[in-house]
Amino acid sequence: MVAIVLLCSSQSILASVFLSQLTQLEEIRLINFTSFSAGLAELEKVKSSFTEEESQYFALLKGYEKSLAGEYEQAFIYLAPLIQSTSSGIYHFRAKVLAVNLYAISHDYLNAFLLLGELNKELPFIDDAVARAQAVGNIAMLYNGIEKYEIALFYSEQFLNSIKDQQLVCRVLVHKLTSLANLKKNSDFLSEIDHGIATCRKSKEKIPEIIMLRDKMQVLLHLERLSEITSLYQSISEDVVATGYPMLIAGILNITAQAYLRAGDLSNAELLAATALRQIEHTSINFVQTELYKLLADLEKRKGNFEAALAYFEKHSALEKTYQDDKTNQQLAFHLAEGELEVKDKRIALLDKDNELLSLQKNLYEHEVKQNRLLLLLLFSVLIIASFMAYRGMSGRKRFKKIAEFDQLTGISNRYHFNNLAKVALDYCELNAKPAALILFDLDYFKTINDNYGHATGDWALQQVVKTCRNFMRNNDVFGRIGGEEFAVVLPGCHADKAALLAEICRDAIATIDTTESGYQFPLSASFGVSSSDISGYQLKQLLADADLAMYSAKQSGRDQIATYTHLMDTAD
Template sequence: MRFRATATLVDILGIGHRYEEAFGRLSQLLDQLPQITNKRARFQGLGEAAQLLIAAGQYDLASSYAEQMLDNIPAGESACKSMYFKLHAEFRSGRMQVLDPAFQTGVDTCVKSGENLVANAIRADIASFDIQQGRSAHAIALLQTNYAYVLRDQYPSLTSQFDALQAQAYWDQGEITHARKFAVAAVDSAIKSEYTEPLSMAYELLFRIEKQQGNFRAALAYHEKYLAADKGYLNDVSAKTLAYQIVKQQVQANKVEVDALNKQNQILQLQRALDHKAVEASRLYIILLLTVLASIGLLLYRLKRSQLRFMGLARQDSLTGISNRKHFVDEAEQALRQAKRFTRCASLILIDLDHFKLVNDTHGHAVGDQVLKRAVVACQKHLHARDVFGRLGGEEFGILIPHCEPEQASDRAEQIRIAIASTPLSEDMHGVMISASFGVASTDSGNYEFLRLLADADHALYRAKRNGRNCVVSGSVTDGLVSPYPMESSEQTASDKVLSASARIEPVN
């Protein structure tokens, strides 16, 4: 009974965003698990472990607990939830190349047992994978077929997820009216006062729709909501991951401390025995004591170093090694506050690699990753120590340059554009060309708000793409300044100019 009550408490703490307490209780729960013989209690505890670990990004560990659930299904329960946790962990890990037939088996199992809510959760993962693989039409058919049942169940998070996925699928199909309709529905059906992935997706789509329609005021409003929702969602994900790591480190530290105490007890016992021996034996005891203490110190040092390393990784983009979106935004806002304090101009450069999706689709993600790394190296050669450089997502990067006038920022952007376009590629990347579009915005108008500066730079980037890509455009949402930089040198041939106005990351025939 106490074990099941603890499992329920873990679920309540997770729902209440008290993640560190939840993982602390979960650690206690898993320590008790080997002594629990009641199948129903074990099944509940394993389910809570799998669910919370998926939320913290520990997909392999979550999958192992889901496997234990499948091996210990109590009477009166089905394999539905166990299969969902295992399949959801596999999907969220991002390692799927093709859809496992087990997903459809999971749907059939849940439908047969009358657990339609869980069946629709698996269908949502299938639809999301279809969208990622470019099968938007198939995703729409799957989501529409089961949409009425989702609305009937009135489960807000699943309803919002279905709405957001349909909005994304219709956007990919070019059906703007339906995309807008379901994006608005995703916002309306989202859990109030919570930032979720579907809410972030919906706001981003509404921003892109309004921007495409030329409604820049509405686009700016949705862009601000998207940034707030995305930041809130990423903060929540980071909080879960950080809470898991903190509790894990605490458990390891406690174990080391217990081991250290046990060793100290052994040393005390040894000391009593050595009191009757000669001086040489005493010297050996001292050496042993120092060795044990040094080992304990080394273990504690390694634990501390691993904690510091984790804190660094939480701020770093895993692929390129530069700042991730959250850390970039924090650093940029701090730099803007400093610039405002001393009334100095600062500039923001947004960089978007041209036709990057074509590289991934044509050459694969491995080559796409190499392109991103080469582009980052090219940018870093033109950065100063005080510049803030980060990856905002996908193929988009940002550079916040303190103490920089608009003309200087445009010059810097042009230098980086040329560096990226002339980046040498390895032999295994034959047939790939790199170029990027740049949007530049500055605080010369006296506005030091990061969101406003980001919107101005994003608008300039949009105009850069409209101007043919591989160029630099500066200005704000309210003006139409175009960079004076030509797309190529005056010695370029006419055929080369045609190429520079089209895809810059594309296979060469």
């Protein structure tokens, strides 16, 4: 236990002494919770002598103490001032990290994921390795909690690849192993678990070590290696109880009870299951509770006590429904938060596009200065922009959002935004006597894909097509989704032959997309129409109409090909 030496007069205690004691207490937070809590109680008597930094550190540790004790509302009382602080210091960041976990435990998943989004943006700027480890650990734990194990595994591995401190490795490796266990990657798990346990044991990180042992027991249960589970439990039972962590204790008791039940040892199974239930009788509904009631129902059934078995099964069913409802709420909150964060990102993307437009307007202005004949056009453009901004202000936020939105499915411009950007690009080309071309393409037999494989598969196909085609486009090309499965590209500075070459590259790339990733195997192809300013002029409406005629010709000729617009097509039509 960390010895805390307090002098009678708080005025004589040096600030460095308090900070050192707080640091020592944090080091045993996950090793000896009883000593950790007792040390905080002693320091609370002299907290009036703390500096601002010490007060923040103390509040953070009290938040950890209350959260480990299951007193989540009390934990938030200590954390709230740190989170709301205008300071962006390390304690502010670490309080957010802990709050994410507490929100999740308290079933306030929307706030958990919104705060998680903030942490993801702040994380690259945090130099403190301990804080980074805690952030990654809590992020991974949250994703594991909502069964997004692949995402949790990604965060864990990314951190582990960049750190060598064994204590921090232990604190994050535990979450990686939990992900592997739940993904049923048993061979990967078993190849790393003993090294992970040894690392935590060497670092004296008792709780992560016990969590790893719990996960090992769960994997062994899945593999029906029952005797290994019971032997392991007998060797660690005292250490498990010493953690003082009810959910962890109950989880290990549940797995061991399951092993005893499968081995036919009903007496030990019943004893451990009852002990586990007592550990978590005052906690919120969780997976361990549902498993325990199911186990007890099965046990009573084996003993021939059908009435007791029915009673336990009814409790299991009620808890299972509540637990599954909670899981549904988790997923809903995850997607709601994801949507809100995506809207924020889209607004940032809009500002980037506005900056691009401003850059383009600057170029136009420089050309107009050199060519006096364009001065009138510039003044007129400024008048139009001013009028548009005034109109946008009067029409309100809803109108602004409509103009700004991108296509939610593919991430490229929607029809409205495409038209605006395309007209700017075409005007620029016309003013500077540069060529311009337009590609219009439509996916072949797309309705058949939706009908046969579902709209989710159709959406996947649209996303893959856009992702594939964007690889071959320049930064100044204007790419938009202008219909269900119809796309258009404006190519400033390109003649028809260059546009046709790009269309052929895209057509070939679409045809080679591996659709098995969607869960189904089906052909993907598209028909392309190409028009250019050489024949169709610089008006977007005319370029689209002529490209549409060419695309119709490609479809009539058998689909999965390109056609370039000529005047002969008007005659054929």
